[in-house]
Amino acid sequence: MSGIGPLTIALGLASILATQAAMGGMIIACGGNSDGQAVNPVDQYNFVAVEAGVLHSLGVKSNGSIVAWGANTHGQCNVPPPNTGFIAVAGGYAHSLGLKADGSIVAWGTNSHGQCDVPPPNTGFVAVSAGYLHSLALKSDGSIVAWGYNAFGQTTVPGVNSGFTALDAGAYHSLGLKADGSIVAWGKGDSGQCTVPAPNSGFVSISGGLVHSLGVRANGSVDAWGDNSWGQCNVPPPNAGFARVSGGDTHSRGLKIDGSVIGWGDLYGHIYPPPCHPGHPTVHTAIAVGRYHNLALTEDGNLAEQVVAPASLVCDNGQLDPASFTVEVSLSNSGCEPCEQVIINLMTWQNLTGGGPPIFLGTVNPGDTVSASFVLEPFDGPCDLYGQYGIEILSANCADTGHGYEIWIPCCEQEPVDVDEQPMSFGLDTARPNPFNPATTISFTMAETGPATLTVYNLAGAPVATLWQGMAQRGSHQVVFDASHLPSGVYFYALGTPHGVLTRKMVLAK
Numbered sequence: 189m190s191g192i193g194p195l196t197i198a199l200g201l202a203s204i205l206a207t208q209a210a211m212g213g214m215i216i217a218c219g220g221n222s223d224g225q226a227v228n229p230v231d232q233y234n235f236v237a238v239e240a241g242v243l244h245s246l247g248v249k250s251n252g253s254i255v256a257w258g259a260n261t262h263g264q265c266n267v268p269p270p271n272t273g274f275i276a277v278a279g280g281y282a283h284s285l286g287l288k289a290d291g292s293i294v295a296w297g298t299n300s301h302g303q304c305d306v307p308p309p310n311t312g313f314v315a316v317s318a319g320y321l322h323s324l325a326l327k328s329d330g331s332i333v334a335w336g337y338n339a340f341g342q343t344t345v346p347g348v349n350s351g352f353t354a355l356d357a358g359a360y361h362s363l364g365l366k367a368d369g370s371i372v373a374w375g376k377g378d379s380g381q382c383t384v385p386a387p388n389s390g391f392v393s394i395s396g397g398l399v400h401s402l403g404v405r406a407n408g409s410v411d412a413w414g415d416n417s418w419g420q421c422n423v424p425p426p427n428a429g430f431a432r433v434s435g436g437d438t439h440s441r442g443l444k445i446d447g448s449v450i451g452w453g454d455l456y457g458h459i460y461p462p463p464c465h466p467g468h469p470t471v472h473t474a475i476a477v478g479r480y481h482n483l484a485l486t487e488d489g490n491l492a493e494q495v496v497a498p499a500s501l502v503c504d505n506g507q508l509d510p511a512s513f514t515v516e517v518s519l520s521n522s523g524c525e526p527c528e529q530v531i532i533n534l535m536t537w538q539n540l541t542g543g544g545p546p547i548f549l550g551t552v553n554p555g556d557t558v559s560a561s562f563v564l565e566p567f568d569g570p571c572d573l574y575g576q577y578g579i580e581i582l583s584a585n586c587a588d589t590g591h592g593y594e595i596w597i598p599c600c601e602q603e604p605v606d607v608d609e610q611p612m613s614f615g616l617d618t619a620r621p622n623p624f625n626p627a628t629t630i631s632f633t634m635a636e637t638g639p640a641t642l643t644v645y646n647l648a649g650a651p652v653a654t655l656w657q658g659m660a661q662r663g664s665h666q667v668v669f670d671a672s673h674l675p676s677g678v679y680f681y682a683l684g685t686p687h688g689v690l691t692r693k694m695v696l697a698k
Contacts, residue, residue: 213473213485213585214525215247220480225258233525234585238485240436240478241279242320247483248274250585252676252697254286258481264297273676273698279478280318280357285325287316289625289676289697293325303336319357319396326355332364342375358396358435365394371403381414397435397477402442404430410442420453436477447471449484490523491530491552491581491589500596501566508597512542512565515593517579519549520557527552527586531649531680532579534562536688537614539597540575541565546582546682546691548649566597567687573597582693584678614640616683616690619669623695626672632683632690634660641684642667652679671696 215232217225225245235255237248244258244265252273256265262282274294276287283297283304291312295304301321313333315326322336322343330351334343340360352372354365361375361382369390373382379399391411393404400414400421408429412421418438430450432443439453449472474485496516502509515534521527528551534543542564549558566575575597580590617631634640642656652674655667669681676698682691 216472216484216486217245217481219478219482222480223259225478226481227257229255229257231255234528235485237276238474238476238483239277239279240434240476240481240483241284241318242281242479243481244279244282244284245476245478245481245483246277246279246284247485248277248286250678252289256284262298266296268294268296275697276316278316278318278323278357280323281320283318283323285316285318285323287313287325291328295323301337305335307333307335315355317355317357319362320359322357322360322362324355324357324362326352330367334362340376344374345372346374347372354394356394356396358401359398361396361401363394363396363401365391365403369406373401379415383413385411385413393432395433395435395440397440398437398479400435400440402433402435402440404433404442408445412440418454422452424450424452432475434475434477436482437479439477441475441477441482443472443475447473449475451482486524490521491527491583491586492520492522493532493579493581493589493591494518494520495579495591495593497564497593497595501598503598508566512563513595515562515564515577515579516559517561518557518559519552519581521552521554521586523586524554525586526554527583529584529678530558530586531582531691532560533582533682533689533691534564535578535580535690536564536576538576539567539573540577540595541567541687543577543688545684545689546645546649546680552583564595577688580691582680582691588693614683614685614687614690616681616692618692619681619694623697624671625696625698627668627670628694629666629668630655630681631664631666632656632660633664634662634685637662638686643682643684644669645680645682646674646677655681 215235217228219226223243225243234250235247236250239246247255253271254267254274264282264284273288274286275289278285286294292310293306293313303321303323312328313325314328317324325333331349332345332352342360342362351367352364353367356363364372370388371384371391381399381401390406391403392406395402403411409427410423410430420438420440429444430442431445434441439455442450472484472486476483498513530549530552531546533546536543543562547560574594576594578592582588615633619628619630640660643651644653646652676696679694682689
């Protein structure tokens with residue numbers, strides 16, 4: 189009962205979720221464990237989506253594969269080959285759905301009521317959800333397709349079937365969220381689970397449980413309606429700051445904008461485990477609720493850098509001393525998740541040069557510290573200025589980070605020049621779109637005409653494409669990167685000039 193996982197994003201959590209989708213996180217499972225559904229998967233890292241069926245669990249890895257565990261009486265955990273290219277999942281009573289990046293749906297498990305028979309054409313889908321015995325999918329045109337068990341009308345979409353932006357399935361009822369913020373509910377409504385409370389407007393997220401429903405309003409409050417025998421509709425105070433909700437049989441969970449998770453109803457005494465490092469709170473980015481178990485997705489890798497460099501240079505007999513200096517960077521992972529394919533990149537501008545290409549460090553495990561060093565030299569020309577540089581940390585699955593630094597360059601031979609008069613020599617923008625398939629546009633700027641090289645690297649640090657090599661005129665430049673010949677995954681692109689190197693990350697999702 190994927191209800192069990194709304195498909196819209198509240199604004200306050202949008203940036204976290206966007207980062208999460210690109211990088212992957214760690215699954216945390218707890219609650220009722222009759223069939224192993226509440227046990228963390230063997231490899232609980234690098235997930236980008238999570239969902240719960242009634243007694244089984246599902247997760248999508250950053251490489252597009254699905255991991256399924258728990259009850260498998262009808263093969264609902266046997267993902268059919270090829271297990272690649274997935275971006276979302278949904279779980280019902282004993283069937284599962286997987287949404288591929290190409291807009292098609294794969295279904296497996298019990299098909300007693302046709303819940304695995306995806307209606308043609310099997311294309312153009314953008315979201316999926318599963319009830320006990322029925323399935324729902326959202327098309328890119330805003331219409332909903334429903335199939336499977338229909339004894340209560342749960343697959344008969346009422347009214348005008350258009351303008352939907354999200355959907356979710358309860359046990360025997362269905363919910364659709366319209367672009368205007370209203371909710372449409374249909375199917376079994378004997379406990380009031382299809383009676384949306386007034387005003388039916390301003391909703392941004394929905395979820396269906398066994399016989400109750402949940403909705404998050406734009407102001408961050410949650411409305412819950414339907415059966416309340418176990419308090420599953422009694423949202424605990426303060427009813428504010430919610431981004432997502434998820435409903436099970438007799439309990440509910442809410443994900444707050446700050447990344448915390450709140451539960452109410454019959455919680456069976458289960459709570460999410462504490463953070464693995466005291467003082468480092470676990471930030472959840474997605475939740476899913478089954479019958480009695482709970483799943484959460486977290487981004488818990490935590491990279492932090494410590495930079496050691498001289499605070500200033502000295503003018504000695506008309507010469508800078510030292511003429512060049514070394515920047516030492518120590519990088520520590522204080523999170524729970526190994527940070528993979530870590531890159532340290534040094535960016536220089538305003539009176540400094542050097543650094544060289546990005547340094548590829550590989551995996552940094554929790555508690556580990558790694559280091560790198562860069563050699564910098566002041567530009568020829570004006571002195572008595574702040575030299576400015578930045579340290580940027582990139583990772584395939586942990587949050588990127590970076591900080592800017594300054595060093596004082598004394599005047600040895602020339603008059604002081606105002607630092608504000610020194611323009612940044614070059615810039616590299618985020619690829620658009622990102623993620624992309626199969627092409628994206630990369631823009632860069634040059635403050636003055638000069639040599640430039642724009643190179644794309646894979647996660648192993650090997651170059652896979654050279655997009656620009658040669659002189660670049662002053663101003664803005666755009667280059668199209670066509671990755672149709674490359675596999676899905678994370679790539680880095682670096683712009684090198686005589687003034688240093690800038691590096692950015694992009695995701696190819698085929």
